[in-house]
Amino acid sequence: MRKIFVTAxxxxxxxxxxxxxxxxxxxxxxxxxxxxxxxxxxxxxxxSVNEKAEIIIADSLNDQNTQxxxxxxxxxxxxxxxxxxxxxxxxxxxxxxxxxSANIPVVFINREPTAExxxxxxxxxxxxxxPEESGTEAGELIANYFKSHPEADKNKDGKIxxxxxxxxxxxxxxxxxxxxxxxxIKDAGFEPVEIAGAIANWDKLQAMTIMNAFIxxxxxxxxxxxxxxxxxxxxxAVEALKANDYNKGNAEMYIPVVGVxxxxxxxxxxxxxxxxxxxLNDADGQxxxxxxxxxxxxxxxxxxxxxxxxxxxxxxxQKVTRGEK
Numbered sequence: 569m570r571k572i573f574v575t576a577x578x579x580x581x582x583x584x585x586x587x588x589x590x591x592x593x594x595x596x597x598x599x600x601x602x603x604x605x606x607x608x609x610x611x612x613x614x615x616s617v618n619e620k621a622e623i624i625i626a627d628s629l630n631d632q633n634t635q636x637x638x639x640x641x642x643x644x645x646x647x648x649x650x651x652x653x654x655x656x657x658x659x660x661x662x663x664x665x666x667x668x669s670a671n672i673p674v675v676f677i678n679r680e681p682t683a684e685x686x687x688x689x690x691x692x693x694x695x696x697x698x699p700e701e702s703g704t705e706a707g708e709l710i711a712n713y714f715k716s717h718p719e720a721d722k723n724k725d726g727k728i729x730x731x732x733x734x735x736x737x738x739x740x741x742x743x744x745x746x747x748x749x750x751x752x753i754k755d756a757g758f759e760p761v762e763i764a765g766a767i768a769n770w771d772k773l774q775a776m777t778i779m780n781a782f783i784x785x786x787x788x789x790x791x792x793x794x795x796x797x798x799x800x801x802x803x804x805a806v807e808a809l810k811a812n813d814y815n816k817g818n819a820e821m822y823i824p825v826v827g828v829x830x831x832x833x834x835x836x837x838x839x840x841x842x843x844x845x846x847x848l849n850d851a852d853g854q855x856x857x858x859x860x861x862x863x864x865x866x867x868x869x870x871x872x873x874x875x876x877x878x879x880x881x882x883x884x885x886q887k888v889t890r891g892e893k
Contacts, residue, residue: 591621591866593859594642595651596635598679600627602770603800604829604851605653608678611855612651619863623651632656639663643670648866650674651858654681658738661685664692673865677858680740686879691865695858695881699744702828702847702885706745707752709826709845709887710793714758720792720824728758728792731782732765733775733805735797742767745797745828763791768801775804780811788812794825799834799846802827806842815842830888838890848886857881 593616597605609625616623624642628635632655642650643666650667652674654660660681665688667674673691686692714720714728721728732749735742746765753760764782768775775796782791788809796802802825809815815822822841827834830848837843861881864871875881 591619591649591863592647593621593623593649593651593862593866594639594645594647595623595625595653596628596638596642597625597653598628598635598655599630603831603833604798604849605678607831607851608653608855611852612859615856615859619859621859621863621866623859628653628655630655632659636662636666639666643667643672648672649862651677651862653677654679656738657681657740661688664689667692673862675858675862675865677854683879693861693865693871693875693879693881695854695861695883697849697854697883697885699741700748702741702849703745703748704752705847705885705887706795706826706828706845707749708756709847709889710749710795710824711753711756711758713793713824713844715756722789722792726759727761728753729761729763729790730793730795731779731791731805732762733768733778733794733796733801734765735768735770735801737767741828742797746795749795768796768804770798770800772800772804772807775801776807777804779805779808783808783812788814788821788823791823794823796825796827799827799829799831802843802846803833803837806837810842817841828885830886835888838888841890845887845889848888850883850885853883857883 597609612623626638635655649672652663657679664685668689676694678696680694680696732746734746750760766778768778794805796805805825806815809823813821824844826845828847828849830846834846
């Protein structure tokens, strides 16, 4: 395990440009290969330069034990503050306890510890976006499409038969995005009917495989919409649809697909007419806010004006439709 961490640390050191800074930040990212977290890392690195801080970012390789060891190493090396993207948010208490024992602040990102966990340490915070907002906005994208395209109701039954591609089990974003997207469709006056759904772990390839299976079992002609908890899964669904001659430019063979994150590849797919829309999960804004908060905490500054409810910085979501970049 120590070899794994050292390798990650060497990679991360190349991202740091302030080796003699007053503030040293130790950060763990659950998995470097995650496209959204790549944007997040880049934003943190850029802001650390602006703040004249040193940031060391480690890849936890989607393994909680690896991440726990990395946190120990960061603390032992004398970092002033931690920024942590937990592998398992429900295991965040152990990280909070480590930070508390060392009397250093900890800022969590992207995967939210419970309020009860954060309450156990007065120097523990969370920077993120309210996932229910992204669910609502994704559902509104689908509802607005059906309002302007009544032909999207293929069987003319007044209902929206949809497929749901869900993220990681237990992740707060998966739970809220799945729930509130459906609620938004109901609030718009439609009856949503989930005809198939599965966990695809935020992964494009998994989503493509799952969507292919749904098309084989249900028939693409019986699927009226696809709601994905993130863009990577939405893009996987798009690839499966294209392999079955859907979403390739023929208006009669089009199924609206929505995601969340506004990744560059999703925006490109929208421009090509393959994907309906997405919801901007502002990685740049969140990464910047996390580093600003971390540096302020490391310098002992009063952050009460930056946070709400004593613990949180929320960065809003935004709907993105075709042609917007």
